[in-house]
Every structure is written in C-alpha cells, then in structure tokens.
Amino acid sequence: MLGLRAVLFDLDGVITPTAEIHMHAWAKLFSAYLASRGDTSPYTDDDYFAHIDGRPRYDGVRAMLASRGIVLPEGSPSDAPELDTVCGLGNRKNTVFTAVLEEDGIAAYPGSLAFLDAVVAAGLDVAVVSSSKNAEVVLTAAGLRDRFDVVMDGVVAAREGIAGKPAPDTYVEAARLLGLTPRQCVVVEDAHSGVEAGRRGDFGLVLGVDRGIGAQVLLDAGADIVVDDLDEFIAPLAEAARTPRPDPADPQTPTDPHHDLSEDHA
Known part of the structure; x- marks a missing residue:
C-alpha cells in the first residue's frame, strides 16, 4: 500500500x-410495495445484497424490480415519492433514509x-x-x-x-x-x-x-x-x-526497468 x-x-x-440505514429504508420501501402488488415472495436482505448494494439509487430500483419481473415507467428524478415509477420509488426510499439520518445522526x-x-x-x-x-x-x-x-x-x-x-x-x-x-x-x-x-x-x-x-x-x-x-x-x-524503503536513485539499489515503485501494489 x-x-x-x-x-x-x-x-x-x-x-x-449508513449501509444499515439504507438497508432499513430499502426494506421498508420494497416490503410495502411488493405486498401492495400481491407478491407472495417477501423482500429479504439477500435481495439487498444481490440487486441494490453499492449501486446508484435508481439502478438499484431497476435491478430489484427486474428480479421480480416488474416493469415500471422510468419517470424523472423530480417525481413525487408517491408515484409508482422507478424514480418515484427511489425518491420514496430516500425520504425514509433522510428522516432516520436526521433523527439519529451517524x-x-x-x-x-x-x-x-x-x-x-x-x-x-x-x-x-x-x-x-x-x-x-x-x-x-x-x-x-x-x-x-x-x-x-x-x-x-x-x-x-x-x-x-x-x-x-x-x-x-x-x-x-x-x-x-x-x-x-x-x-x-x-x-x-x-x-x-x-x-x-x-x-x-x-x-x-x-x-x-x-x-x-x-x-x-x-x-x-x-x-x-x-x-x-x-x-x-x-x-x-x-521501515526504510529502497531509494530508486541509490546506486546500491537493484533496478528493474519494468518496476515502478509508484505503482507497486505488492
């Protein structure tokens, strides 16, 4: 390093x-949304890790919906949280996240x-x-x-x-x-x-x-x-x-023309 x-x-x-707060917000969003559609397979943490974790918010919504065969209109980032669009669901999740963060801090x-x-x-x-x-x-x-x-x-x-x-x-x-x-x-x-x-x-x-x-x-x-x-x-x-590191300018240091210390990742 x-x-x-x-x-x-x-x-x-x-x-x-904050991942814990995100997980809670996503679970609250999709548990309610899937139930409203009559989806009998409950949302779980496995869904979060497989489809949402680390992705941009709307990408996570798309991936999660696709895993259940659900297609929604894309909408726009300005969509109200109440709208059943990709952006609306993403914004709905974010209202939960923001409320928890403001209340509990981090x-x-x-x-x-x-x-x-x-x-x-x-x-x-x-x-x-x-x-x-x-x-x-x-x-x-x-x-x-x-x-x-x-x-x-x-x-x-x-x-x-x-x-x-x-x-x-x-x-x-x-x-x-x-x-x-x-x-x-x-x-x-x-x-x-x-x-x-x-x-x-x-x-x-x-x-x-x-x-x-x-x-x-x-x-x-x-x-x-x-x-x-x-x-x-x-x-x-x-x-x-x-620990002293070799000086590439030191004539006593073995040199390798293909070895760049600035990019050594051993």
Missing part, C-alpha cells in the same frame, strides 16, 4: 454504518476512522467515492467532510454523466482529480459492485471490508484481501511506514 499514492474510500458501509466506524488517520499520517491522499446522492450530508453529519478534498458521489456522477458502480468510472475520475492513475490508488469497498468496479478499473489494490455480504463474495468479485474491520491494517501499516 505504501508504494501507492492514494486511498479511495467507499462511504456507506466502509467509513460510516458516527464513523472507529476502525475506519483510525485507518483514515493512519493512511493520512503515512502520506497518502484520500478521497470518497460513493454511489449515494447523500454522501455530502452523511459526511457532514459524521463530522468528516473537511477530511476529503475530493468527494465523487451520485450527485456529481449524475451531473457529469459518469457511469456508476460496477463500472469503474467514478473511481477513475476520483483518481484523476487527485492527479493520479488508477494503478497508483487503493480502492476500499464493502459491496460486490464496488469491488468489481475496482477490479475492472485495474486499480493498484482492492481492499474488501466484509460488513455482512461474505468475504468469499468480495474475493470472487476481485478483492485482493478482505477484512472484517479496517483497524486490522493499522499496525502493519504503521510498522511498514517506519
């Missing part, structure tokens, strides 16, 4: 436990906050890359907005026409805004779609955080390593930062 230049963090489920995972401190202390740049259009609100509520110069979220992606996860485009754009290439960056994700984005973008390292989806699912999606909490990296990262 120390051979790379930046760490690109997903937000929900990686830095903050705090970062302690291990993730400590890991963020550790990578910054080690001299790496950081950015947030989230499919959520609530990223700014969540970061502000958690007291972390000033920690990130680059926040690539669902609002920016929609405005700039950047494809969401599992496409790698939002991560690639965040790297560009930091003045870096994907191979110089670490992606940290808890969602199958986010890990897939990191792998498809050929990033230097893809770290998975298992918040319930299962370590093997993240490994199969392309994660290089999976942990239960990011604090597992802190001690080895601190130790590595204290």
